[in-house]
Amino acid sequence: MSQSPPPAVETLASLTVLFALVFALALLVERALEVLKSLYDVIDAKRNLAPYWTRRAAQIADRLERRLRLFEYVSPKAVQPLLNRVYELLLNNQGGYDGTALVLSGDLVRAAGVRLGTKLVGLALGVGLALWLKIDFLKLWHPEVQLGSQTVGFMLQGTLAQIASGLAIGLGAGPVHKLITTLEKKQADRHKEKIKEGEDK
Numbered sequence: 529m530s531q532s533p534p535p536a537v538e539t540l541a542s543l544t545v546l547f548a549l550v551f552a553l554a555l556l557v558e559r560a561l562e563v564l565k566s567l568y569d570v571i572d573a574k575r576n577l578a579p580y581w582t583r584r585a586a587q588i589a590d591r592l593e594r595r596l597r598l599f600e601y602v603s604p605k606a607v608q609p610l611l612n613r614v615y616e617l618l619l620n621n622q623g624g625y626d627g628t629a630l631v632l633s634g635d636l637v638r639a640a641g642v643r644l645g646t647k648l649v650g651l652a653l654g655v656g657l658a659l660w661l662k663i664d665f666l667k668l669w670h671p672e673v674q675l676g677s678q679t680v681g682f683m684l685q686g687t688l689a690q691i692a693s694g695l696a697i698g699l700g701a702g703p704v705h706k707l708i709t710t711l712e713k714k715q716a717d718r719h720k721e722k723i724k725e726g727e728d729k
Contacts, residue, residue: 543715547708550665554697554704557653561646568642582634584641589632654698655691663697664689665711 571577657663666689696707 543712546663546665547712549661550663550693550697551701551704551708553654553657553661553663554699554701557650557657557698558700560653561650564649565642565646568645572638577638578634581638581641585632585634585637588637592632650700651695651698654696655694658690658694658697659687662690663693665708666692666696 667685696704
């Protein structure tokens, strides 16, 4: 009769499968977003939405101009946070030349809108997949919260944990890989602590 593998081996195998599944789903979400973005580009071109994005850029420019008037007599440092919010939408933002005017670009407004839209869709897809497959890999992570003089372990459970896992999946393979690496390191540190406690006893 064959012997069953030790619990540590079973745990490691289940963790490997879970992490592989989560990483694969993150890649799937990324590929799905690329397809959706390509479809949107086709729709945008066929419906000639360029005038819409140009109008949006003009609206943002008007709003920005009104706010800048409020800061007319304020130091440039006070205005900088406002400009930072629309920095990625600006042309001629490198400066260095006298008379250079900042111009809002409709193409850059469109790119920012598409980027925000794909990020929201990605998060929704990630949460949907996590709830559907009941994925919760945050149970491996036990963050500690300081309450007064005591340190209390805090862990999301049930649907909330699945939603949090889905949000991580929706961010893409890069953030998921970093999170998995962090969880693996935390698991290894916890395992070393248990071994050390056993040796001390």
